[in-house]
Amino acid sequence: MANIKIPTPLRAYTSGQSVIAVSGGTVAEVLEDLTAQYPDLRPHIYDGDQLRSFVNVFIGEENARDQHGMATPVAEDAQLRIIPSIAGG
Amino acid sequence: MAVPVVTIDPAAVKLSREEVLRYSRHLIMPEVGMAGQQKLKAARVLLIGTGGLGSPTSIYLAAAGVGTIGLVDYDTVDESNLQRQIIHGTKDLGKPKVESAQETLLDINPYLNLKLYNVPFTSHNALEIIRDYDIVVDGTDNFPTRYLVNDACVMLGKYNVYGSIFRFEGQVSIFGDPDGPCYRCMFPSPPPPGLVPSCAEGGVLGILPGTIGTLQATEAIKLILGIGKPLIGRMLLYDALDMAWDTIKIRKNPTCPICGEHPTLTELIDYEQFCGVPAHDRSSYGEDQAKRPVPAISVREFAGWRSSGQAFFLLDVRDPHEAEISQMGADALIPKNVVRQRLNELPRDLPLVVYCRSGARSADVVRWLEDEGFTKAVNLAGGINAWAREVDPSLPTY
Numbered sequence: 001m002a003n004i005k006i007p008t009p010l011r012a013y014t015s016g017q018s019v020i021a022v023s024g025g026t027v028a029e030v031l032e033d034l035t036a037q038y039p040d041l042r043p044h045i046y047d048g049d050q051l052r053s054f055v056n057v058f059i060g061e062e063n064a065r066d067q068h069g070m071a072t073p074v075a076e077d078a079q080l081r082i083i084p085s086i087a088g089g
Numbered sequence: 090m091a092v093p094v095v096t097i098d099p100a101a102v103k104l105s106r107e108e109v110l111r112y113s114r115h116l117i118m119p120e121v122g123m124a125g126q127q128k129l130k131a132a133r134v135l136l137i138g139t140g141g142l143g144s145p146t147s148i149y150l151a152a153a154g155v156g157t158i159g160l161v162d163y164d165t166v167d168e169s170n171l172q173r174q175i176i177h178g179t180k181d182l183g184k185p186k187v188e189s190a191q192e193t194l195l196d197i198n199p200y201l202n203l204k205l206y207n208v209p210f211t212s213h214n215a216l217e218i219i220r221d222y223d224i225v226v227d228g229t230d231n232f233p234t235r236y237l238v239n240d241a242c243v244m245l246g247k248y249n250v251y252g253s254i255f256r257f258e259g260q261v262s263i264f265g266d267p268d269g270p271c272y273r274c275m276f277p278s279p280p281p282p283g284l285v286p287s288c289a290e291g292g293v294l295g296i297l298p299g300t301i302g303t304l305q306a307t308e309a310i311k312l313i314l315g316i317g318k319p320l321i322g323r324m325l326l327y328d329a330l331d332m333a334w335d336t337i338k339i340r341k342n343p344t345c346p347i348c349g350e351h352p353t354l355t356e357l358i359d360y361e362q363f364c365g366v367p368a369h370d371r372s373s374y375g376e377d378q379a380k381r382p383v384p385a386i387s388v389r390e391f392a393g394w395r396s397s398g399q400a401f402f403l404l405d406v407r408d409p410h411e412a413e414i415s416q417m418g419a420d421a422l423i424p425k426n427v428v429r430q431r432l433n434e435l436p437r438d439l440p441l442v443v444y445c446r447s448g449a450r451s452a453d454v455v456r457w458l459e460d461e462g463f464t465k466a467v468n469l470a471g472g473i474n475a476w477a478r479e480v481d482p483s484l485p486t487y
């Protein structure tokens with residue numbers, strides 16, 4: 001299964017879990033699985049059916065937005081992460 | 090569009106005998122040498138924010154011999170800053186941050202030419218302030234100023250050495266290179282207000298800005314010297330809990346509204362409106378278009394309710410670890426982020442007094458409760474900190 005790393009600001013909605021095993025062949029499927037496991041997360045990364053525009057999903061080093069967006073294929077052992085907007089200084 | 094190149098003429102300055110001694114550990118490295126140290130002396134670096142990130146960056150840049158440093162910060166030193174803002178000390182409480190920083194920096198390096206801007210950094214003064222510098226270091230603490238720094242740097246063709254922190258996580262990158270991405274390429278739009286807590290709301294590990302700020306200083310020095318591989322088109326991610334570093338790629342977005350092929354942003358905008366939040370606590374943003382006001386009760390009035398035996402339900406919406414700092418006899422502790430899932434635990438027939446640390450989170454909760462038909466919900470104005478100050482001085486404030 002692929003893994004997705006959850007940034008600190010969103011861990012409040014994943015019972016504090018930082019890395020979550022997810023299944024799915026595309027970014028869309030993986031996020032669907034993630035939000036099915038943690039429904040409280042859904043409103044924070046989706047606006048209706050759309051991924052919120054400030055949410056960056058990376059597969060390895062690459063931003064899904066620079067690939068094929070939600071249709072970007074996800075390999076069986078892929079390491080995904082959500083990169084948060086943080087502004088602290 | 091201007092092209093950011095740090096072109097610094099090392100011949101423009103000379104090092105004194107004392108400076109040669111001071112910088113000898115740099116001078117003996119071939120990557121720096123006399124020409125490099127002269128470049129550092131001729132360089133002008135603007136630090137926006139003299140807080141967690143600005144403390145270590147300014148200290149190291151001053152010590153390294155950067156000749157001209159500008160500091161922008163309108164704030165004064167507060168006790169809660171000292172856990173991480175190491176440029177300030179207990180003796181500086183209440184002083185303007187830029188003045189406190191000046192004392193520290195000139196003690197470290199008296200040859201420094203320091204320029205202080207004791208004002209909020211805004212769309213009105215950003216271009217004028219940045220114009221005189223070679224490199225900008227972004228150590229601000231809010232989204233509106235992050236977008237402002239980015240846009241102003243792209244417009245003026247300046248490198249923007251970005252660092253950002255939250256709790257145990259940090260990010261570092263360099264924006265503003267003509268061939269590289271900008272902050273908006275990575276973060277086209279800000280998070281909706283309230284979704285991402287600030288460090289004041291969410292906390293930050295005191296050491297974290299030391300780690301991230303010194304990386305910003307390192308990148309600024311490399312840009313000045315023209316050595317190594319700068320963090321352009323890459324973002325370094327740091328997780329202090331896992332003690333893990335990762336690098337991700339950031340690509341230039343051809344449709345970026347400021348650095349793309351057909352920019353639509355040609356002047357600075359109202360960044361508070363863009364982000365939907367005020368940029369600093371002296372901002373008037375939101376006063377007129379504020380969130381709907383909610384019914385509130387002062388801590389003194391609430392103390393009266395308590396002593397008169399009036400019935401009510403007291404709800405604490407802070408995080409559980411905050412309740413370890415101070416408590417005021419809540420009937421329930423339900424953190425703000427889960428309160429909407431647990432409405433069935435709350436009474437609808439009693440006055441429902443809601444509190445948090447200072448009254449902001451609880452006001453949001455009262456607004457939600459009203460939307461859900463709780464007609465008797467009221468916000469405890471000023472939160473438990475006001476209660477501690479005005480009613481129960483045995484409690485600490487935080």
Ligand SMILES: [Zn+2]
Binds near residue numbers: 270272274342348
């Ligand atoms: Zn851009």
